[in-house]
């Protein structure tokens with residue numbers, strides 16, 4: 001055994017758990033992956049040299065669904081990295097441990113894995129894992145921009161309209177930006193919900209009440225600002241591709257719809273930016 005490779009945590013609500021652990025560890029999920037053999041969706045976060053794996057059941061007969069039904073959410077397993085999983089499995093068998101499979105299975109995060117029954121380890125499910133050197137074909141989301149967009153939409157269950165996606169793609173390669181005067185347009189990694197972006201801002205203006213005045217604020221995301229939050233500009237996203245995505249100019253707890261799409265907003269803004277202010 002080389003070291004603890006990760007700790008697996010069984011969760012009910014994948015999106016909520018990802019957000020919570022991102023806050024807790026102050027780092028982003030770096031990989032989301034589905035493991036068909038276990039019928040689970042997994043997310044990995046790294047904290048220093050340690051990893052946390054969040055696991056959500058994808059069907060009722062998934063081991064994670066059974067675990068949660070029996071014990072509730074919580075620590076599901078501890079995984080140890082091994083040099084050669086077959087050798088280690090043979091050693092443990094000789095020591096009298098019962099392994100949950102005779103052969104290593106394909107696990108998440110490019111690993112060959114095998115489990116030891118918790119009855120034989122003081123109630124803890126133990127995973128052995130060996131890194132596979134070659135990247136196998138899997139639903140891995142290494143996070144380039146396209147994949148970040150996919151993950152964002154999947155996690156928020158909201159669709160970013162094509163015109164805004166095109167803008168994020170342009171700014172990802174640094175070739176274009178609509179920044180001018182005191183306006184700053186965000187890149188995709190700064191694209192956050194109104195609450196996340198300004199919901200705690202108590203300067204002038206004070207934004208703390210906007211979450212009460214703006215209906216369904218959790219679907220509104222800030223893409224630009226004027227002079228450090230004097231005004232911010234947010235777009236309303238929907239669950240499906242929409243022909244209308246309202247653009248709000250927001251100042252403190254006041255707001256106004258200034259355009260009905262990102263494209264329309266940019267046209268107004270380019271013509272005379274004061275047209276898009278409250």
Ligand code: ZN
Pocket residue numbers: 006007008053077079127
């Ligand atoms: Zn694991």
